[in-house]
Amino acid sequence: MWRRLAAPLGTIAAVGAAFAYVGTVDPNEPGHYPTCPLLRFTGIYCPGCGGLRSAHAFVHGDLGTAFGANALAVVGYGVFFALWVLWTVRAVRGVPGATWRIAVRPFWWWVTGAVVLVFSVLRNLPLGSAIAP
Numbered sequence: 001m002w003r004r005l006a007a008p009l010g011t012i013a014a015v016g017a018a019f020a021y022v023g024t025v026d027p028n029e030p031g032h033y034p035t036c037p038l039l040r041f042t043g044i045y046c047p048g049c050g051g052l053r054s055a056h057a058f059v060h061g062d063l064g065t066a067f068g069a070n071a072l073a074v075v076g077y078g079v080f081f082a083l084w085v086l087w088t089v090r091a092v093r094g095v096p097g098a099t100w101r102i103a104v105r106p107f108w109w110w111v112t113g114a115v116v117l118v119f120s121v122l123r124n125l126p127l128g129s130a131i132a133p
Contacts, residue, residue, distance in 0.1 A: 004091040012084055023059030027052035047072060047120045050133025069133050072119050 025032050038046045050070035057065035058077060066074050087102055122128035 001092065001094075004094065005088070008084060008088040008091050012088075015080070019055060019059050022052055022055045027056050045120070045123050045132055047116050049123075053133065071131055072116065 027033050033052055036046055036049050038044055039049055048070070051073045054066045054069035054073045055077075057063070057069060058074060063074070083102060090102075119131065123131045123133075
């Protein structure tokens with residue numbers, strides 16, 4: 001069983017380490033992280049802009065600030081965790097292929113792409129200033 005759990009446990013350890021680092025090294029302080037190239041050169045917010053500030057606030061339990069910095073990222077944290085739990089449960093039960101992939105229908109990839117696109121466009125319009133970082 002430990003062999004089946006190696007990949008899910010390794011993944012959550014790596015993600016946990018990344019969140020711990022971002023929680024320790026404040027992205028609100030200048031000079032710790034590089035700036036977004038799209039924002040720097042065009043002034044346009046990409047879908048990831050504010051993601052580090054969102055992760056920092058999330059680690060510190062400030063969900064309001066996390067949503068304000070990047071709402072899509074916070075939703076992504078929840079989706080990641082739900083999929084990780086599914087992956088881990090399937091690995092514990094010994095479902096064949098559970099340690100390598102969870103099948104997602106193409107329809108859901110299209111929906112995800114559309115949501116990211118709409119989020120990206122809206123946060124750069126005056127009416128979407130509430131979801132801009």
